[in-house]
Amino acid sequence: MPELAEVHYYASRWAPAVGKPIQLVDIRSTSRVFRDMDARTLGAALTGSRLRDWQTHGKQMLFGFTRGHWLWLHLGMTGRLFIEGRHYIPTRHDALVIRTANYSLVFSDPRMFGRLYLEQHPGIPESWRALPPQILDDGFSRDSVNAFLERRARSPIKAVLLMQEQFPGVGNWMADEILWRAGIHPARTPGELTAGRRRRLFDATIEVAREAMEVIAPDFADPPDTWLFNHRWREGGLCPKTGKPLRRETIGGRTTCYSPARQR
DNA sequence: CCCCATGTTCGACA
DNA sequence: GTGTCGAACATGGG
Numbered sequence: 001m002p003e004l005a006e007v008h009y010y011a012s013r014w015a016p017a018v019g020k021p022i023q024l025v026d027i028r029s030t031s032r033v034f035r036d037m038d039a040r041t042l043g044a045a046l047t048g049s050r051l052r053d054w055q056t057h058g059k060q061m062l063f064g065f066t067r068g069h070w071l072w073l074h075l076g077m078t079g080r081l082f083i084e085g086r087h088y089i090p091t092r093h094d095a096l097v098i099r100t101a102n103y104s105l106v107f108s109d110p111r112m113f114g115r116l117y118l119e120q121h122p123g124i125p126e127s128w129r130a131l132p133p134q135i136l137d138d139g140f141s142r143d144s145v146n147a148f149l150e151r152r153a154r155s156p157i158k159a160v161l162l163m164q165e166q167f168p169g170v171g172n173w174m175a176d177e178i179l180w181r182a183g184i185h186p187a188r189t190p191g192e193l194t195a196g197r198r199r200r201l202f203d204a205t206i207e208v209a210r211e212a213m214e215v216i217a218p219d220f221a222d223p224p225d226t227w228l229f230n231h232r233w234r235e236g237g238l239c240p241k242t243g244k245p246l247r248r249e250t251i252g253g254r255t256t257c258y259s260p261a262r263q264r
Numbered sequence: 265c266c267c268c269a270t271g272t273t274c275g276a277c278a
Numbered sequence: 279g280t281g282t283c284g285a286a287c288a289t290g291g292g
Contacts, residue, residue: 003270032288059271077271078289093289111288113271155282164272171270233269253283255268268292278282 002075004058004135004169005212009220010081011054011061013105017083018053020100022046022065031095032112033079045069045118046098051105057131058168068120072128076113082106132165135209145202153191157201159252160190167205173229174212176257178204180228180239185263186251232257 002010025046029039049066056062061081063071075081088104090097096116098105107116119125133139148166161167161175170178179186182204184197193201215223223229228246231237237246239259248257 006270074271077269110290111269111271113287115272152281159282162271173270254271266292269290272287274284274286276283276285278280 002059002079003171003174003212004056004209005216006220007059007061007075007169008056008213008217010075010079011056011063012217013081013083014051014054014063017098017100017103017105018051020103021050022048022098022100024099026090026094026097026099028090028095031093031109033076033095033107033109033114033116036115037117042096042118045120046071051098057128057134058164059171060128060131060168062124062128064124068122070119070121070125070128071116072119072125073107073116074114076109076111076115078111079107079109079114082108132168134168135170135205136213140206142199142202145205146198149190149193149198154189156187156252157184157190157193158186158254158256161205162252162254169209170205172254172256173232174208176232177208177228179263180259181208183262183264185260186256186258188264228257228259 025043027039027042046065046069049069052064052066054061054063059074061073065071084104084106086099086102086104088097088106093110094106094108096107149160152160158175158179161170161178182200184201215221226240228240231240231246238244239246239261242259242261244259244261246257247260248255250256
């Protein structure tokens with residue numbers, strides 16, 4: 001489910017508990033989301049400490065706690081975070097519930113493709129600092145994108161946009177939205193793109209990321225019908241720009257929706 | 265019953 | 279070594 005803006009939305013669900021002492025941690029240790037860690041360490045690490053701050057990087061989330069603990073979380077395909085009252089009773093797919101006096105912070109993930117782990121480090125973990133520049137940061141430059149496109153010159157551009165090491169936070173719907181706005185057919189390869197088209201791709205990437213953050217991140221609002229987003233899954237969907245039929249096919253291993261009339 | 269799913273990783277293969 | 283592709287992970291929804 002979650003891409004850049006949705007991830008930010010979910011991370012922000014826990015924000016009301018910042019500064020509140022953690023009283024109890026409930027863990028469903030059989031959940032596969034704990035495959036990278038020993039789930040039993042969570043309770044001892046977090047009980048008695050407080051959530052200090054949180055941030056996201058693409059699809060990754062980092063929650064900082066007092067006493068130097070960092071909870072690193074990835075939502076996978078179906079993970080989500082939400083907040084409930086103190087008496088919330090966990091349901092089947094809730095892997096983790098962190099309790100404060102007034103809140104229950106929940107990480108739930110039915111398909112269990114998500115993952116989390118705990119780090120102890122005085123400052124932000126090195127591996128977090130080593131993540132590539134985010135799309136909306138200054139470090140995300142035309143030069144870095146062009147260099148990456150050069151290296152991936154023969155892969156379908158759809159697959160290239162999904163590569164997190166260069167486009168952190170871009171997922172299936174964002175990649176389709178970017179290519180649709182840039183007028184580029186998803187099966188084209190970077191090697192085929194002129195400098196002008198690569199520039200349009202770069203601009204569309206930043207534009208989609210910025211608008212997604214503005215529209216979706218604050219309260220999970222639906223994007224307007226002028227985006228491809230609301231038309232992409234409907235059978236017989238029409239391109240909001242041309243009014244012509246959209247097409248769906250598997251490109252780069254993923255179901256891809258595009259407008260043949262305007263994407264070449 | 266069948267097929268599909270907003271993600272990532274791993275192994276096979278060129 | 280490099281790069282690409284499909285399967286696998288586990289569950290639910292249409």
